Amino acid sequence: MEYEIAKLIAHTAFRSASDINNLIPMMKDFCSESECKEFGIPIATASYEIYEQILKKIYRLHPEIEAEMEQQVQKFGRVI
Numbered sequence: 001m002e003y004e005i006a007k008l009i010a011h012t013a014f015r016s017a018s019d020i021n022n023l024i025p026m027m028k029d030f031c032s033e034s035e036c037k038e039f040g041i042p043i044a045t046a047s048y049e050i051y052e053q054i055l056k057k058i059y060r061l062h063p064e065i066e067a068e069m070e071q072q073v074q075k076f077g078r079v080i
Contacts, residue, residue: 001061010058010065014079017050 001009020043027036059066072079 001058003062003065006058006062007065010055010062010069011079013050013054013058014069017047017055018078021047 023043024036024040027040031039055066069079
């Protein structure tokens with residue numbers, strides 16, 4: 001896969017996983033415990049699958065993308 005396309009996919013996948021992960025603290029504040037369990041586990045599973053099925057494969061093809069994204073998280077607290 002071409003580097004620029006891989007980078008775009010990786011950034012989008014990473015942001016998507018982050019966005020759905022950010023739902024969990026909100027759910028803890030506004031949902032019942034049973035609702036948190038009902039939806040929290042699928043949310044965590046979806047986030048993990050994004051990593052396993054997309055990011056991990058791209059990182060294998062282009063390790064420099066993983067390093068760049070990690071540097072951004074360290075510096076800015078997020079991928080930019």
